[in-house]
Amino acid sequence: MSDPVPTGRHTVVIVDDHAMFRAGVRAELGSSVAVLAEAADVDEAVAAVTAHRPAVVLLDVHLPGGGGSEVMRRYAASPGAAEAPTRFLALSVSDAAEDVIGTIRAGARGYVTKTITGPELVAAIDRVASGDAVFSPRLAGFVLDAFAGTIEVAAVDEDLDRLTEREREVMRLIARGYSYREVGAELFISTKTVETHMSSVLRKLQLSSRHELTRWASDRRLL
Incomplete structure (x- = not known):
């Protein structure tokens, strides 16, 4: 009881x-x-x-x-x-x-x-x-x-859908300018794990840099 x-x-x-x-x-x-x-x-x-x-x-x-x-x-x-x-x-x-x-x-x-x-x-x-x-x-x-009806939320972005939930979290923080260490502290994971997720994000989205990632996320109103 x-x-x-x-x-x-x-x-x-x-x-x-x-x-x-x-x-x-x-x-x-x-x-x-x-x-x-x-x-x-x-x-x-x-x-x-x-x-x-x-x-x-x-x-x-x-x-x-x-x-x-x-x-x-x-x-x-x-x-x-x-x-x-x-x-x-x-x-x-x-x-x-x-x-x-x-x-x-x-x-x-x-x-x-x-x-x-x-x-x-x-x-x-x-x-x-x-x-x-x-x-x-x-x-x-x-x-x-x-x-x-100002924003369309029903459509699923095929690129975003390739990412795991953790990769999405890392992606958004990196795109906002967080350092790997700051992302790790925010998500309670190691800096090495952040680096691994970031590499996977860039590979899946076919991007080559943080700058491209920020622009990609901004275009999709993810920041």
Whole structure:
């Protein structure tokens, strides 16, 4: 039998495939919310959310096993999900339009990036738990543009689709001017692993330099 949650604290499940990041989020949240469980991939996430029925799920977009959208899809199909008030708040390093729109279409009530502060995240959880939609300022524009028909998010870029989820994360950060060391620190991977992913990205996209990659990403509104 689980311990009772103190009155006034929202219950949360943290879903991210990086243990260090989950620990950091838990520390930032402190005693403001009650973290019921953590999960590192889609299967673990579905099991944890189904078992605990938290008020809010902090959900990374890119996860082993199918991504955040797959977690929401499978949870929505589980028995009792329709009666449970669980809401999903995406917390991701990615602020690309297709990730934001795809995640919202899959059922998330909000989307914030990992640059958010602890107090801001607590406030976002409170708002999402209350039924509001929450977005980082720049991301709100993507959502408005998508529903206004200004940007086309249904079409899948064949070049982008060649990349793995991790390669996409590395690609976007490198294209924004991050050093290999900075990318490694952001994604909790080694500099050598970043170099390996970058080589794969350039090979798959048939590009020869960081400059070409930045231009390629900019043309596709991925920055």
